[in-house]
Amino acid sequence: MARPREFDEQDVIAKASDLFWRRGYNATSVRDLGAELNLKQSSLYRTFNDKHTLFLRALDHYRATESAQAEELLNASGPSLEVLRDWLIWMIGHDAGRGCFVVNTATELGTTDPEIRQRTEAAFEVTRRTLASLLGRGIRDGDLPAALDVEAAVELLFTTVLGLRVRERAGHDPQWLVTAIDFTIAMLATSAT
Numbered sequence: 001m002a003r004p005r006e007f008d009e010q011d012v013i014a015k016a017s018d019l020f021w022r023r024g025y026n027a028t029s030v031r032d033l034g035a036e037l038n039l040k041q042s043s044l045y046r047t048f049n050d051k052h053t054l055f056l057r058a059l060d061h062y063r064a065t066e067s068a069q070a071e072e073l074l075n076a077s078g079p080s081l082e083v084l085r086d087w088l089i090w091m092i093g094h095d096a097g098r099g100c101f102v103v104n105t106a107t108e109l110g111t112t113d114p115e116i117r118q119r120t121e122a123a124f125e126v127t128r129r130t131l132a133s134l135l136g137r138g139i140r141d142g143d144l145p146a147a148l149d150v151e152a153a154v155e156l157l158f159t160t161v162l163g164l165r166v167r168e169r170a171g172h173d174p175q176w177l178v179t180a181i182d183f184t185i186a187m188l189a190t191s192a193t
Contacts, residue, residue, distance in 0.1 A: 009047060010061075012037050017058035021101040024108050025055055056115060062101045063123050074130045080138030081185055084131075084157075088181045091161070092168045099169030103162055124158070131157050135188075148191050160184050 019036045020028055030051050034041050048054040073087045091100075098104075106120040131154045138144035164177055 012039065012047075013054070013057050013061045016054050017061045017101065020055055020058050021062065021098055021104065024104060025051075026108065056119070059101065059105060059116070059119050063119065066100075067102065067123055067126065071126060071130050074134055080134050080141060080143045081189055084134060084188075085181060085185050088161070088164065088184075089178065092164055092174060092177045092181075095168070097169060097171060100165045103165045104169065107166075127161065128154050128158055144188060145191055148188070153188060153191070157184070157188075 015037050016033060019033065030041055030044060033044060073090060074083065076083050102120050102123045105116060109116045110120050132150055135144060135150045135153055139146055139148055167177060
């Protein structure tokens with residue numbers, strides 16, 4: 001008869017997500033996971049099969065929590081450029097120098113692991129779609145020029161977001177990042193192409 005688990009699986013996944021987020025996949029050993037999660041390696045293997053499976057579950061957990069919160073902020077009511085600026089400011093101040101787990105993962109493993117690439121690209125697509133929706137709303141509400149090329153603006157914003165996340169993780173002065181955000185918002189507001 002199998003022994004009942006002595007831990008909450010969702011709690012373990014949340015803690016593993018935090019560890020992988022801070023350290024990355026390659027820099028986190030099974031021993032590190034066991035110590036951080038207060039679990040024996042045999043319990044980890046019995047529950048999650050291997051480190052890779054636990055990592056995928058941790059990434060899914062992040063997407064279901066942190067990414068969902070970001071999407072909710074982008075869907076907030078109010079003038080679209082204010083919503084966009086508030087989200088960008090939140091994004092660079094929210095994660096305490098850790099960057100974004102999805103962006104970190106994409107830069108570490110995104111081209112070498114098909115399962116991880118599928119998850120990071122899916123997360124990126126949610127961000128693109130949400131940005132497109134916000135910009136479309138801005139055009140309808142008159143916050144943005146009617147001639148704005150939404151597709152190009154989404155790509156500019158998405159690239160800006162990735163750059164901001166990397167710079168935030170690298171410890172760059174937040175005021176520099178706010179300057180970049182404000183300039184991007186001003187460019188959008190006056191764009192006529």
